[in-house]
Structure formats: structure tokens, C-alpha cells
Amino acid sequence: MRGIGAQEAKGFWADAWDRVRRRPGAMLGMAWIAVMGFFAVFAPLMANAHPIRLERLGPDGQVLSVEWPLFAYLSPTDWLLMIATAFGVPWVFLGSGRLGRAGRIGVLVGLSMQAGATIVLAALLVWAAEGAGIESLERLTRLDAGPWPLVLASAVLVAVLAMAVPIAAPLVRRIGPILGAAALGFALSWLAGGQSLVNHEQVILDEAAGKVRATWTLIPWSSQYTRSDMVGIPPGTRVADWEKTASFKGTPFGERRVLLGTDAIGGDVLGQMLWACRLSISIGLVSTGISVVLGVTIGALMGFFGGWVDLLLYRVVEIFMSVPTLFVLIVAAGVLPRNTYVMMAIIGFFSWTGAARFTRAEFLKLRKMDFVQAAQAAGLPVRAVLFRHMLPNGITPVLVDASFAIAAAITIEATLSFLGLGPDGQASWGKLLSSATAATGTFVWWLAVFPGLAIFLSVLSYNMLGEAMRDAIDPKLRKAAH
Amino acid sequence: MATYLLRRLLLMIPTVLGITLMVFLLVALAPGGIGAGLAVQGGQMSDTSKVAQMQAYLEDRYGLNDNVLVQYARWLGRVSPLKFGTTPLVAPTGDLVREPRDLPEPVMMWAFPAPAAFLVQYTPPSGEALVEDFKRLQRDAEGTRRTYVGSVRGMKDALADHVRALGAPWISRLEPKGGADPERFRDLPLEGDAPTLIKLRAAAATMHVAWSDAEAARQRATIAFLARPYPAAGFEIVPNAFSLGAPDFGVAFSRNRPVWDLIATALPVTILINFIAFPIIYLVAVPTGVLASVRRGGAFDVISGLMFLLLYSVPVVLTGVFAIGFLANNQYLGWFPVSGLHDSAAATMTFMPYTDVAGTWHRGWLLDMVWHLALPVLCLVYAGFAVLSKQTRAAMLENFSSDYVRTARAKGVPSRDVIISHVLRNSLLPLITMFVGIFPAMLGGSVVVERIFTIPGMGSLVIEAINLRDRELILANTFMISSVSLLALLLADILYALCDPRVAYD
Amino acid sequence: MAAHDTIVTTASKPIEPLMSVEDLAVSFDNGSGPRIQAVAGVSMSVYPRQTLAVVGESGCGKSVTAMSSMQLIPRPPGRFDAGRIMFECRNLLELPEREMLKVRGGKIAMIFQEPMTSLNPVYTIGDQIMEAVLLHQAVSPDEAARIAIKAMADVGIRDPESRMRAYPHQFSGGMRQRVMIAMALACRPDLLLADEPTTALDVTIQKQILELLRGLQHSTGMGMMLITHNLGVVAENADVVCCMYAGRVVEYAPVTELFDRPLHPYTRGLFRCIPGLSELRNRLVTVEEVVADPREYQGLRSEAGPVVPWWPFMDQSQRPALDDPSKPYALVEVSPNRWVGCWRTPEVARNPSRPPRIAPA
Ligand SMILES: Nc1ncnc2c1ncn2[C@@H]1O[C@H](COP(=O)(O)OP(=O)(O)O)[C@@H](O)[C@H]1O
Numbered sequence A: 001m002r003g004i005g006a007q008e009a010k011g012f013w014a015d016a017w018d019r020v021r022r023r024p025g026a027m028l029g030m031a032w033i034a035v036m037g038f039f040a041v042f043a044p045l046m047a048n049a050h051p052i053r054l055e056r057l058g059p060d061g062q063v064l065s066v067e068w069p070l071f072a073y074l075s076p077t078d079w080l081l082m083i084a085t086a087f088g089v090p091w092v093f094l095g096s097g098r099l100g101r102a103g104r105i106g107v108l109v110g111l112s113m114q115a116g117a118t119i120v121l122a123a124l125l126v127w128a129a130e131g132a133g134i135e136s137l138e139r140l141t142r143l144d145a146g147p148w149p150l151v152l153a154s155a156v157l158v159a160v161l162a163m164a165v166p167i168a169a170p171l172v173r174r175i176g177p178i179l180g181a182a183a184l185g186f187a188l189s190w191l192a193g194g195q196s197l198v199n200h201e202q203v204i205l206d207e208a209a210g211k212v213r214a215t216w217t218l219i220p221w222s223s224q225y226t227r228s229d230m231v232g233i234p235p236g237t238r239v240a241d242w243e244k245t246a247s248f249k250g251t252p253f254g255e256r257r258v259l260l261g262t263d264a265i266g267g268d269v270l271g272q273m274l275w276a277c278r279l280s281i282s283i284g285l286v287s288t289g290i291s292v293v294l295g296v297t298i299g300a301l302m303g304f305f306g307g308w309v310d311l312l313l314y315r316v317v318e319i320f321m322s323v324p325t326l327f328v329l330i331v332a333a334g335v336l337p338r339n340t341y342v343m344m345a346i347i348g349f350f351s352w353t354g355a356a357r358f359t360r361a362e363f364l365k366l367r368k369m370d371f372v373q374a375a376q377a378a379g380l381p382v383r384a385v386l387f388r389h390m391l392p393n394g395i396t397p398v399l400v401d402a403s404f405a406i407a408a409a410i411t412i413e414a415t416l417s418f419l420g421l422g423p424d425g426q427a428s429w430g431k432l433l434s435s436a437t438a439a440t441g442t443f444v445w446w447l448a449v450f451p452g453l454a455i456f457l458s459v460l461s462y463n464m465l466g467e468a469m470r471d472a473i474d475p476k477l478r479k480a481a482h
Numbered sequence B: 001m002a003t004y005l006l007r008r009l010l011l012m013i014p015t016v017l018g019i020t021l022m023v024f025l026l027v028a029l030a031p032g033g034i035g036a037g038l039a040v041q042g043g044q045m046s047d048t049s050k051v052a053q054m055q056a057y058l059e060d061r062y063g064l065n066d067n068v069l070v071q072y073a074r075w076l077g078r079v080s081p082l083k084f085g086t087t088p089l090v091a092p093t094g095d096l097v098r099e100p101r102d103l104p105e106p107v108m109m110w111a112f113p114a115p116a117a118f119l120v121q122y123t124p125p126s127g128e129a130l131v132e133d134f135k136r137l138q139r140d141a142e143g144t145r146r147t148y149v150g151s152v153r154g155m156k157d158a159l160a161d162h163v164r165a166l167g168a169p170w171i172s173r174l175e176p177k178g179g180a181d182p183e184r185f186r187d188l189p190l191e192g193d194a195p196t197l198i199k200l201r202a203a204a205a206t207m208h209v210a211w212s213d214a215e216a217a218r219q220r221a222t223i224a225f226l227a228r229p230y231p232a233a234g235f236e237i238v239p240n241a242f243s244l245g246a247p248d249f250g251v252a253f254s255r256n257r258p259v260w261d262l263i264a265t266a267l268p269v270t271i272l273i274n275f276i277a278f279p280i281i282y283l284v285a286v287p288t289g290v291l292a293s294v295r296r297g298g299a300f301d302v303i304s305g306l307m308f309l310l311l312y313s314v315p316v317v318l319t320g321v322f323a324i325g326f327l328a329n330n331q332y333l334g335w336f337p338v339s340g341l342h343d344s345a346a347a348t349m350t351f352m353p354y355t356d357v358a359g360t361w362h363r364g365w366l367l368d369m370v371w372h373l374a375l376p377v378l379c380l381v382y383a384g385f386a387v388l389s390k391q392t393r394a395a396m397l398e399n400f401s402s403d404y405v406r407t408a409r410a411k412g413v414p415s416r417d418v419i420i421s422h423v424l425r426n427s428l429l430p431l432i433t434m435f436v437g438i439f440p441a442m443l444g445g446s447v448v449v450e451r452i453f454t455i456p457g458m459g460s461l462v463i464e465a466i467n468l469r470d471r472e473l474i475l476a477n478t479f480m481i482s483s484v485s486l487l488a489l490l491l492a493d494i495l496y497a498l499c500d501p502r503v504a505y506d
Numbered sequence C: 001m002a003a004h005d006t007i008v009t010t011a012s013k014p015i016e017p018l019m020s021v022e023d024l025a026v027s028f029d030n031g032s033g034p035r036i037q038a039v040a041g042v043s044m045s046v047y048p049r050q051t052l053a054v055v056g057e058s059g060c061g062k063s064v065t066a067m068s069s070m071q072l073i074p075r076p077p078g079r080f081d082a083g084r085i086m087f088e089c090r091n092l093l094e095l096p097e098r099e100m101l102k103v104r105g106g107k108i109a110m111i112f113q114e115p116m117t118s119l120n121p122v123y124t125i126g127d128q129i130m131e132a133v134l135l136h137q138a139v140s141p142d143e144a145a146r147i148a149i150k151a152m153a154d155v156g157i158r159d160p161e162s163r164m165r166a167y168p169h170q171f172s173g174g175m176r177q178r179v180m181i182a183m184a185l186a187c188r189p190d191l192l193l194a195d196e197p198t199t200a201l202d203v204t205i206q207k208q209i210l211e212l213l214r215g216l217q218h219s220t221g222m223g224m225m226l227i228t229h230n231l232g233v234v235a236e237n238a239d240v241v242c243c244m245y246a247g248r249v250v251e252y253a254p255v256t257e258l259f260d261r262p263l264h265p266y267t268r269g270l271f272r273c274i275p276g277l278s279e280l281r282n283r284l285v286t287v288e289e290v291v292a293d294p295r296e297y298q299g300l301r302s303e304a305g306p307v308v309p310w311w312p313f314m315d316q317s318q319r320p321a322l323d324d325p326s327k328p329y330a331l332v333e334v335s336p337n338r339w340v341g342c343w344r345t346p347e348v349a350r351n352p353s354r355p356p357r358i359a360p361a
């Protein structure tokens, strides 16, 4: 025990990171996760049935008007994700300055979360105001300029809250970024439309008839766009070669290739798979975040206070441990509304026991250690001992296991979606997989192989990463590996 | 040992209560509520008011208008082996018969006073005639009750129509979905002859007639019930006040059968699958883990670790779909059956395989089941390999470097005996503990596997129950699955205590 | 070597040592770093009925030396680099596993420092003692049980019949160490390696255990290597003392002579930092203070001439010129039956000493 504090903790993590980096499996896993993350962020730009640019042509080919349907369609969250990734990620990796890389990641995540919170709050307020039907508010929200007073109010509120969060930097230095994030959140939720202005069917027909000229995204299919005349097309087929759509021969639409085939209701598999990255990545991260926060809090309470608090909470842990979690999850997902947030919440809510037990055990051990007793003896209040001294040490094994928890969450999402209990209106690998064995008894191999591979690779990546981290950090295993 | 067992069993009670309460709250508080599946099905029914009346009937039947905790307490009262109140009777079919419930009060009594309460005169016959009479009265009571509950619903609909006709400011008192809660309209003026008002009056009259019918039928049925047409269920301690009886899980409205019947056929299937899968997992994983630890760092260690990690990363649904698609579907290999636990001709099969006089080979009942179960069990086992073999390996390695193993070596114990009787013997303890972690997960996994392979076990049952929001079935399923899980954990505990002399039973 | 033997033992009948460690070197793989040289040229010998005490600070290689003679060093990561350990005319380091099994527990027994964890928690005491008996003696289980009961009675466990069926966790630390001794002695070994048998026990129990060991040694006539770092224990129990530092022997002498007149500065330091009862000091002297003093290294003579005691941290400028810088160390017999670890100067290399052997009188 050479002393405590940030210095040593950083050395510890840097050391662990070095060990992880030496494992090819872990690095491959991270590469795949990065690819998935990229697709998750940019899926709306890559796979969309909304043309980027739509020129309406007159009878003799002159351009009458130009529209940008894709940009009208992107929602505030889409914009935020793309802006944060496009500018934030290069800044984190290439930027320099007084902040270290970890600090830059923290700032990026913090500011994105602030802007995101603004957007969500604004949407909620507008929705509530519309629902409540209160006349004055109604007039407010029906202003042509959009519901800007509500949006402004949420931006201010979130910014004030963000300033109240205690972080190390002095107030003066963080006021700028926080105002920037507030402005971004305000601008996005006020300006970004998130509305569909085109009729896909019509655009395709018009394009075939030469009435419009469209510039499409890489994969000109949204995850939600389906055509009843294109059910079950095998991978690699040209649209014009498909019997039911042979009439499109010679048109731009007819020349398209359905790279990974279509599903049982005539949606493009590749487009859906790209969009599904969003669900997987976000469910994995958010539900694990929820379970870690819950578990660490409960575990820390048990380990720190011991006695009857421990006794009582441990019974709760035991209850959660002895239920077949997947079973209860199925029930919960079955009866609760089918949306992403509910799913994240229930997965998080039913998987915190591991984190709680780790933290508890670690705290019980730490409580007896010299430096904690010294801190207590020095008259530091319980809260300070808990957060400043015990939490950073106690949380390590939980973070190491978080990677496995993410893998498990992705599996659970796929399973629930497979069972038809997944979020409504969301592309999901599990949902695609479930349509592989249709009710008719035929087996559609491309609906099993491609989404299946994506699920497998994602789960494997997180497991590999977790395995490497565990080996890097668990001293007991490291000894055993000798 | 007995006290230890008893204490463990007693500790299971709060656990089961906690789990069922959690699920109960989930089901009860979820939007849509019970029977939501019916509303969906009701889309095919021509008359939407019929659907509404059906829902009203279900609400009445499950007491959904009460506080959630009251509902839960009522459910517990039925499931608990200690029963208070009137002793239920058992019909020859095995169904439980309860005392007819009190009727809910008519609504809007302040405007449309209900007929005065009355007592019917009825003397039940005795002997066979009583049974016949009771059956008739019971049907009668249930039918009139249904009509009455429906008429209350009709009354509310008529009220809502009237309020809508009145317009502001009354209309804002309607519930979000447009229903009317009569209690909110106590001050509604009811004079005049608006068409909606006339309809409301007619609805009230209908309701009152239905109430009188239902009340009379109920009283008659109660009298007949108290005359005991059937024997009492369970063991009466204080007649009609306190008795012991088997848990009653109610009737699944989606199948109109007692829940217990459904579970009694489904649970053994699930348990069977799990009990085939478990030995396989241990038989594969433990030797692999032992070998890996003995040849630590060697090729076997690395390859088995990697293989199992790969397998561990394949979700069950994926294996299931691939197995069905490529191994079972006739489009490809078609080696295995696609679904079910048995061939349709299983009932006529002999138990063991045999070759008949014509020289044709028959696989028999047992092989048929093995053939059907091969893929489901495969899906269930492989994920456990990684967890268990890794744990075995870690436990072995830890014990390898322990002091008592050094002692054993210093005594001159040969290497193989050291591994088996000292290292492995001590590694058994964490392996038993592992069971605690794996078993609930396996039970959950088997739900999914059953669903994929259409095996009529608990998994298929619960998904059906969820889709129809059949509360009784969901709750009973949860209760049974948790109990099985807890009993298995108890078994593991006992095993642990037997294996580790340091564990004291008291 | 043979020449030296005859010179010394002309007077009495030559007795061969029970076990002799000759220039043993053991190293361990350290993952990415250089190998850890746990033992680098250790020599010592034990005679029947003799108690050889091996002292030295923890980590100096005492246990590795003892475990090497049982081939209990895990290999890899361990490796025997050089030297041999002779026992009954065979090199224990090269004995095949099958032969080694007979030696372990049968000819040479070992007891360890940690009585709390050295017994297998899931087997009864009786089973564990009987396991040793059955392995090395061709007896029936009943006979083995009788031998086990006798062994337990010998080490002073009361009511051994019923205690046979008890589990280790039902015993106290001292009792468990008694069980370990009973287990070690049940097969009547010729040599007992006692690796800090009393370090984990409290003082009164320590005394009991050591008295027990001495008594048993007396009645069976076995040799004993007693590893300890308690000089009081050494003074009371040992015949010969081998003092080690950093994987080497720094001094090897009969116990009385060593206590009377320690020759190596490290040994002197060890003795000097024990507070005597009679003297009053303001503060304790540390070993470092003694060994850091250059004067301590002067004036030591051997038959080959002046020698300088070996010390790894000795100032570069003070070190004598070496014969071969890759072999800086040699154990030199500076006077009859007194060996000191010295720098391997050319004179020392030219007149090699005989290996350390102090036969009992
Ligand atoms: N299994 C092992 N792996 C690596 N190093 C070891 C091992 N066993 C012993 N050592 C090293 O050998 C040296 C001597 O250890 P040991 O003989 O146990 O010391 P002691 O004199 O206290 O008994 C120590 O520095 C230790 O680091």
C-alpha cells in the first residue's frame, strides 16, 4: 500500500489497459464494437428511404424545386449523435491540451448527455402540453416557429442542473461548454424536424416516370419501409429481376440490388441490420449502466453499514438471484409497454445483483483495511469515506464485469425481440431472426445467418473484452495464470 | 439437519412472496391490464359493446376494481394452504367450488334508487336432487351475474353518452379514454327528455331488473352451497371459518381450465428437459476444466477456453433457429423433428425399439423422445460449458497452490491421487455453489428453448399466458417456476452441507 | 573432497551425513522479468540424530532449499540450476517421480509453517494420517488406524480414538501442528524437515511443540532440519546452525561456537540486535548498521590466507579482486568446523574448502 489517491488508481487502470491491449481477441472485439457504434450513429444517413436531395423536374427536364427530405427527417437525437461523434471522437483521440484523454471522454460524454437531456425534456414538455390541452400552452406550442419557449425553458433548466453537478473544474471554465451544449440542444430540438415529408412509393414511381431526380443514401431503405411486392427476396437480387417488381426494369429503382435480401414483410435486411445496431448498442450500455448504478449503490450500502441494512438488502438480493431472471423478464416485457426505454429499465432492474454482491464483498473487505479506518479515525464523515476512499476501490470488479453484463443485455434484447416482446417500431436483430422460421414452415436462411452473425459477433466482442479485462485485473487469476 | 431444513424452507416463503408480489404488481399495474389479449381478439367480435361487457365481467370476476394489494392478498389467500372463511367444496370433476360472491352495488343510486333488499325463500332438497339443484342454481347465478355486470357497464356507457351530449363543462370530467365514473357526476342534473337521458333511464331500469334477478339467484345458490352438495375441500378445522387445503391457482380464462391442470402437464416437461441437460453440462464441463487446470497454459487449456467462450457467446435463440433451420427443416438436412415432444403416433409405440416380423425397425417411445429432445437439450447445454469449466479450472488452480495439497505431496501421494482426491474433492464445493447460479438461468433458458421447438412446457404456457394477459396463469407459472428454482437451490445447499464438514447445520 | 574427508575424520569412525546439499541453485520464472534466483549455491548437511538449524530472514531461500530436497518445487516456474542433494547415495534432485514418492513421507517427512491451512478441510484427521501410513507401509487399514492412533498419542493428543474422526476445523492451531507432526512421524522417517513449525503458534504452544520434536527425535534417532528465524529456538534445539542470506550460506558452525563467536558480519548483526536482558540500551542496533560498517569485514583469516566475508551490498570499492566475477561467492572453512561465506578471491579459488559437514560428536 504505497498510498492512495488518483495517481495510483490511474496507474492501475493504465496498467490494466496495457495488458488488455496485448490480447488480439480483445482488440478485435473492440474493433467490432467501434464498427457497430459507427453504424448506430450514422445509420440514418446510411440506410434511409428518404432521398438526400430531391429535384422536382418540369415536363422538359428543367428543375422546378429542390428538397432535402433526409435532413427534414432526421430527429434531434440523430443530429446530436452525429455531431457529437463527428466532432467529439476526433477531438478525444487527436486533441491535446490540459485535459487527458480520459478527461476529454468525460467532457464529451457529459456535454452530450446535457444536450440529450435538453432534447428529451423539451420533447416531454411539448408532448405533455399537447396532451393536457391547456389552451394558453396550446397556443404557445402551435406557434409557427415551433414550441420554442418550452424548448428554451428545458435548455435553461438542464444547463442549470449541469452546472450544479460537482466536477473538478472551476465554474468559470465550465460555463462556456455548458452554455454551448445548451445552445446545441435548444437549436436541435427547435429546428430538427423528425418528420417524413415524402411518400416513398410516390417518389419511386415519379423517379421511374422521370418526374423527379433523387439522390439516395447508400442503402435507400429505411428500417420501417416495407413493400408487399418484395417479400422474401434472396440476397444479391436486382429488383428488376424479381418477378413481382419486374415492371421497374430500366428504372433507377429496378437497378437497385437487395444486398442481404428482404424479410417476411418486404423490408430490406441490410437497412434494418444497420438500424438495429442502435438498439443493441444502446440497450447494452444503458441497461448495464442502470444495473451498475443500482447494484453499486445497494452493494455499497450493504457493505458499508452491515448489520440489519445488510441483512434486509441481502434478502432482496437473494430473491433476485433465485428467480429465473429471463423468465421474469419475459413476463415483464410481455405486460409492460413495448418500447426501448422500458426494456432498458427492466433489463437493468433485473440484473443488478451481481454488481451488488461484488461491491458488498469488496466493501466488507475494504472496511477493515487500514486506509479506510485511518480516514474514519481522522474524522472524515461517512459520506466522504464512502465516496472518496471506498467507492473507487470497491467498484473495480464491477466495472470489469460490466463488459459481460453488456453482452448479456444484448443477448436478452435479442431473445425478447425474438419472442416478439421487443420494442415496437424498432429494427432489431432478434426480430429479424425470428422471421427466419416463418409460420409457413419454410426456413429463410439469410434472415438467420446475417442477423445471427451480428448478434454473435457483438456478444463475442464484449465477452472477449470482458475476459481480457478480468485477466488483466483480477490478481487471483493473474497469479493462477503463472 | 431437520431444523436446518425447516429454517431453509421457512426462509423460502418470503422469497416466493416477494417474487409473486413483484410479478403481481407488474401485471396489475401494466397498462391494458388483465385480459388485454381478449380486447385484441375482440376486434373480430362484431359488437364492441359485447367486448366491453366481457371485460366488465372479467373485471368483476377477478375483483380488478379493488386496490392492487387487496387483490394480491386475495390471491395469496387462495394459494395459501391455510384458508380462512367459508370452506370451498370439491365437485366430482375435481374443480373447486366457492361460495357465490356478493354482488357489486348498482351505480347512481342517488338518482335511480335500487329496489329494496329482499330475502328469497328457498329450501334446498337433499341427496342427489341437491347436487342437480345446486348445479342449476350455480349456472343461473353466474349467468344473471354476468348480465347484471354487463348492465352496469351499459349504464356507464349511457352516462358517458349523455355527458358527451351535454358538452362543456361536464365533458372534461370524463376519464381520458372516454369512460364515465358515476361518482364524479353526483351533481349532474337529470331532468328533461333529451334522447340520451331517456336511454340512461332505460339503462337504469335494465340494471335494476338485472340486479334483482342476480341477487335472487345468488341467494338461492348460496343457500344450496351451504347445504353442502359436495364434500368440503381440504381439511376443515373450524367449519366454514378455518381449514387446510391444497393451493388453488384458479381457472385460466384463456383456456377455461383450472390452472393447476395446465401446469401439471407442462411442469414435468420443463423439469425433464432441465434434468437431462444438467448432467450433460457437468459431465462435459468438469472434466474439461480439470484437464485444463492440470495442463494449465497448454494447448488443451487455451483451445478449450476459446471454444467454450465462442459457444458461450452464441445466444440460445440463434442456435435454436439454426438447429431448426439447418438440422431439422426438410429444406436442408431434416434429420430431426421440428417441434414437439413426441411423434403424433407416439401413443401407439412400444416403449423400447424393436424390429417386427417384416424386418422393419420401429424406434419405440423412448427413442422417439430422445430424438425429439436432442436439439432442445443441445440448445440448453452448451452455454453452461463455459461457465462451469472456467469455474472448475479456477477452483482447481486455487487448490493446486493450497497448503494442504503441498502437505499431501509431501506425504508421497501420487500426482493423480492428489488431483482427484485432494484438489478435485475440494473443488467440488465451488462447483455445487455454481449450481445456484446456473439453475435459475437454465430454467429461464428452457422457456425460450421450449418456445422455439414448440415443446408444451412451462415456457410455451407462459408465453401464451402473457399474450392473453391471463393473470392467473402468469402468476401460477411464476409461482411454480420460482418454487422449483428455490427447491433446486435448497438441494444444492444440502449437498454443499454434506460435502463440506465445516458447514454446521444449526 | 574425499581427501578432506579423510583428513578430518581420521580420529573417529567416518559417519556419512544423512543428507547433504551441495551447491544447490534454484531459480523461478518471473513472467516478463528476469528469473528470480531464490537459491544460489547452498551447501549443508544433516547427520542422524543431529538437528541442523537453518536461519535467515524471510525470503532468503530456506523453504526453497527444503522443498527442493522433496522435489516439491513447482517446475515450471521453478528450475534446479545446479548442485545436488545426496540422500542414501542418490541425488534427490534427479530421482524419478516414482522413486521420489517413496522418499516423500517415507524416508523424509516435512512439516510446514501454516498448521491452519496445511490439513485438508474435507477429510478427517484420521483419514489424513492413515493416508500417509497406507502409502508407505504394507499394512491393512485396521493396522494403519492403529498406527495412526499411536502416532497421535505420541504427539500428545488426548483421546486419539475419538479425535481420529474429527475434522481439522475442530482443532486449534497447536493441535493441528501436532497432527502434522503425527502424520510426518507415523512412517518413521529418517529425516524430518521442519519448516518454521512454530512460527504461527503462540509462545507456550511453541515450546511444547519443540519439546515434543526433540523428544521424538531422541527416541527415533532421526535427523532434523529445523528452519526458523528465532535465535532462541536455535540456541535451545540445534546442534549445527546454517545461517543464510539472499540464497547463500553466510555462516555454518556448531551452535555453541556460533553463539560464542559469530564470524560473518551479518551473523554478528543478527546477534547484536537481540536485546539482552542484562544490558541497557537507548536504542536497538539494526542488522544494517552492523553490516554497513566496513571494519566488520576486516581481519578474517582462513587456512588459505585472509578472506573477505561475502556481502551483496558491500561497497564496490571495498570488494576484493575476484577470481571469476561470474562466481563471486564461496563457502570457506576458515577454521575447523567453521564455514563463512566469502568473496571468491584467487586464493580462495585455488584452495577450495571441503563442503560443510559437522558430524555429531
Ligand atoms: N513458486 C515460486 N515462484 C516464484 N518465486 C518463488 C516461488 N517460491 C519461492 N520463490 C522465491 O524464492 C525466494 C525464497 O523463498 P523462500 O525459500 O520461501 O523464503 P524463506 O527463506 O522465507 O522460506 C523468495 O524470494 C521467493 O520470491
Ligand SMILES: [Mg+2]
Residues within 6 Å of the ligand: C059, C062, C063, C064, C195, C196
Ligand atoms: Mg519459508
